[in-house]
Amino acid sequence: MKNKKEMAKEIIALVGGESNIDSLIHCATRLRFTLKDQSVAQKSELGKLPGVLTVVETAGQFQVVVGNTVGEIYKEIMEQTSLGEGESSDKGSRRSKGSFLEKAIDVVSSIFSPIIGVLAGAGIIKGILLILTQLELLQKTTGTYQILNAASDSVFYFLPVVLAITAAKKFGANQMVSVIVGLSLLYPGLVTFMASGEPITFLSIPVLSGTYASTVIPSILAVWVLSHLERLLTRIIPDVLKLLLVPAISLSVIVPLTLLIFGPFGIYVGNGVSSLYNSMYELSPLIAGLFVGGGWTILVMFGLHKVLVPIGLNDIATLGSTTIFAFAAPANLAQSGAALAVAVKLKNKEMKSVATTASLAASLGITEPAIYGFNLKYKLPMIVAVISA
Missing domain, CATH: 3.30.1360.60 (Glucose permease domain IIB)
Structure with a gap:
């Protein structure tokens, strides 16, 4: 190589x-x-x-x-x-090509792809902590648990901020302003005020109380609108005042809009999509398992599996758990098992080693080496893996 x-x-x-x-x-x-x-x-x-x-x-x-x-x-x-230079200055003016569905998938993929690794890593730590506490090998009151829990839970709690960063890169918005917009949803004073049950208004307009920790849609919508607002302000504000006025006006407009419109809308949409999936699950777990478990690998092959990621994350944020990733896990393990079977059958020692490595990677959620390197190549392992999942 x-x-x-x-x-x-x-x-x-x-x-x-x-x-x-x-x-x-x-x-x-x-x-x-x-x-x-x-x-x-x-x-x-x-x-x-x-x-x-x-x-x-x-x-x-x-x-x-x-x-x-x-x-x-x-x-x-x-x-x-020079692809990494001036990313936020001109990317917002670019438009994805293709159908509406292709554009939507491109947006979702671009925003979530950079954080999939850290989400998976944090999830592994959370899983290990759960096992250790269930077996009473570690107590939740210990400093060890609290520190590791903070390391794993932070990425989920501060997801609106993390997504604001990746969304800013995709839409061409100012990253620092985007981060502040995401942080405003989690500002302790505001969170406490909303949790108090007291009526909240902004310029006499009622603000719907909500919890935005771990949410997906509100900050993405806010940053998308922010990117358009910034381009408008950049055109109409004199150069000498842009440094001060563009961020000031952007924050003054977007943060209230997020709390008045984008936040509630995002919560309703997220809950609606989640309810649709959960209705299918309640109707028949078998159908849900066939759809997600059997179809996950096919979606992975076309890079479309990340469309389901926001639904799963929204479930975790609102319900504390999700069945989507539970159904997806067998698909990864099936690919791992199929690649391991290929490794056992192969005679070439070098390829046997590569197939074993691909199997290990698939068991940890990285299935492409197993899919493209071996299972799809030999066809039967892929068929067996999909049916098994």
């Missing part, structure tokens, strides 16, 4: 060069390019590149699946290009 620097250089060339790259993000295993002209990219040549598992065109993105080395290759690409 080529070293990361050479591989990054070849990937840049095969997608049409830096001039053809509109933007680039990455998730756990994929380089997700938004290209100006996808027809320029040499898909077949990219697929043959050592270290590239497969290439997928979906949701308006040109996705190069490289496995667990994606972070290193992404870093090399960013160092060899």
